[in-house]
Amino acid sequence: MKKSKNAAVTVIVIAVLAALSALYAHFSLKTNTVRVVFYDLNETEVAAICSWLDEKGIGYKAAVFDASKPLSALISGSSQYDMLFICDGANMDSMQPIVRNAETAALQILPLPVRIAVQTDRRLIGTPVLLDPFGLLCRKDSFARLNMSEPRSFEQLENAAERRLSLSEREKGTSPAPFVCAGGNDDHLIGFFSSVLEAAEGADALEEAVALLDGQAGNSEKSGQNDFSAFFSFEPVNAAVEHLADWQKRGFLSSKWLELTSRETAAAMEASSALIVFAPWSFYGTLNEKIADDYTLWYMPGRAASSKRTAVVRTVAALQFSVPKSALQSAAQARKKLDSVRALIREAVSSISQTKLAQSALLVPVNPNAESSLPAALALSYVCAADAMVPDAAQAALTTKDRRAAFAREIRKRIRAAAAR
Numbered sequence: 001m002k003k004s005k006n007a008a009v010t011v012i013v014i015a016v017l018a019a020l021s022a023l024y025a026h027f028s029l030k031t032n033t034v035r036v037v038f039y040d041l042n043e044t045e046v047a048a049i050c051s052w053l054d055e056k057g058i059g060y061k062a063a064v065f066d067a068s069k070p071l072s073a074l075i076s077g078s079s080q081y082d083m084l085f086i087c088d089g090a091n092m093d094s095m096q097p098i099v100r101n102a103e104t105a106a107l108q109i110l111p112l113p114v115r116i117a118v119q120t121d122r123r124l125i126g127t128p129v130l131l132d133p134f135g136l137l138c139r140k141d142s143f144a145r146l147n148m149s150e151p152r153s154f155e156q157l158e159n160a161a162e163r164r165l166s167l168s169e170r171e172k173g174t175s176p177a178p179f180v181c182a183g184g185n186d187d188h189l190i191g192f193f194s195s196v197l198e199a200a201e202g203a204d205a206l207e208e209a210v211a212l213l214d215g216q217a218g219n220s221e222k223s224g225q226n227d228f229s230a231f232f233s234f235e236p237v238n239a240a241v242e243h244l245a246d247w248q249k250r251g252f253l254s255s256k257w258l259e260l261t262s263r264e265t266a267a268a269m270e271a272s273s274a275l276i277v278f279a280p281w282s283f284y285g286t287l288n289e290k291i292a293d294d295y296t297l298w299y300m301p302g303r304a305a306s307s308k309r310t311a312v313v314r315t316v317a318a319l320q321f322s323v324p325k326s327a328l329q330s331a332a333q334a335r336k337k338l339d340s341v342r343a344l345i346r347e348a349v350s351s352i353s354q355t356k357l358a359q360s361a362l363l364v365p366v367n368p369n370a371e372s373s374l375p376a377a378l379a380l381s382y383v384c385a386a387d388a389m390v391p392d393a394a395q396a397a398l399t400t401k402d403r404r405a406a407f408a409r410e411i412r413k414r415i416r417a418a419a420a421r
Contacts, residue, residue, distance in 0.1 A: 048360035089395035126317035178275035205236035214397035245418035285362030
């Protein structure tokens, strides 16, 4: 009987301790620990930000969400988390009702195109932290041999490819395609397609195309079908498909470029066979120094008559949730938590933090005063020379990796069909 009574007491003590532990954890989350969410960032980027948080001595709890699901299906309210690191686009837009305005003091030190990049319905809701612009890598010795400088217009871009092929023909040699893009990589392909659409057909055309894709996305998600017909029925989109098919038919792009991987692209660069590589900065950052030094980082040139230009950029942003005061908090504690997250966002864009974050994440800093390589500084200057920064078409309109992959497959299908005609 005594043994049974002791056992009962033990159970009660354990239950009380468990309740106190849960209460403490809840209290800690509400008052001290910054609850950070990462969505649709790669492992290198998450590790870089976590390392930076560790250095700052921030007590935080990190969660990495599955990007195969829309973010709106994973976060149901603002009280769950304090801070979100996410790329600009449709998933970020879905957070608008439950996040605070962007941190004004942080935005003020950023160049204008970067400052206004992360907005939804004209409301600035996020602070840009890192950039991954899509652009060109131009082979230095090849352009010198052609007696040409880097292309400053869409017409000069095509002329460079023609002259490279013509030179090879005169020398009776076999020339690999002068243009290279890892078309088998969904991110590279969609960034390339979006950039060509903007460069050849104009910034307004890209914006209208994204609106069509976004408008059809809601119906597709409800039906479970991937219907991109409205997007590909838009004349400027058809023109972009024809441009890429024409480049393939003229030998500017290899007949197998839509199957090319990023690793094969790097191999082509090492073999000195690529005149121009179309790729995001995150690819350039992974190259060994010897290969990277052979190429000049360049922007995507547009039509000579183009007046408005937008840069296609994957922008990593920090957002702060509108967390209501907990019943366990005093007003002072709630304000302290709020202010600590705001201060953390301001610190993220400081020149010292930007130096650390950009180098660790292999991306471009948003603060021009950060210590960075010459190519990174050039990449930021090219972005800032544009009228605006926008995500690629899929990032802007689609909310899952599966739908992004389906969109990439449709682009390949359309280009192959056009090239076969």
